[in-house]
Amino acid sequence: MTPLDHALEAHDTPALPLPTPGMDGDALFRLGLAYSSGLDGCPIDRVSAHMIFNLAAMRGSVEARAYRRDLSLEMEHDEIAEAQRAARRWIDAGSSNLAA
Numbered sequence: 685m686t687p688l689d690h691a692l693e694a695h696d697t698p699a700l701p702l703p704t705p706g707m708d709g710d711a712l713f714r715l716g717l718a719y720s721s722g723l724d725g726c727p728i729d730r731v732s733a734h735m736i737f738n739l740a741a742m743r744g745s746v747e748a749r750a751y752r753r754d755l756s757l758e759m760e761h762d763e764i765a766e767a768q769r770a771a772r773r774w775i776d777a778g779s780s781n782l783a784a
Contacts, residue, residue: 700725700726701715701718701724701725701726703715703736703739703774705778707743708743708744709740709741709742709743709744709745709748710740710745712736712737712739712740712743712745712748713737713740713745713747713748713751715736715740716733716734716736716737716740716748716751716752717733717751719732719733719736720733720737720751720755730755730758730759730763730767731759731763731766731767731770732767732770733755734752734755734756734759734763734764734767734768735767735768735770735771735774737749737751737752737755738752738767738768738771739771739774739775742775
């Protein structure tokens with residue numbers, strides 16, 4: 685389970701920035717950058733960053749697609765699969781309004 689998953693389940697880390705349903709692609713992209721580089725108090729977490737870049741790309745962020753691709757080159761296949769499952773769980777939970 686990723687740090688993002690733990691925070692979402694426990695809600696015990698209020699300072700940890702989390703994706704919200706109202707975020708657009710650009711805001712999600714910036715959040716993905718925070719997780720990929722440790723900005724804004726985020727732990728560096730490639731799985732969570734990839735998941736958030738997925739969500740940002742689905743909301744139209746071209747930059748997120750490029751960063752997700754580059755990040756994938758640094759990740760193991762099981763990490764990528766975990767990120768994709770996490771994005772699907774977030775979407776399935778009704779937390780996303782995606783532009784198809």
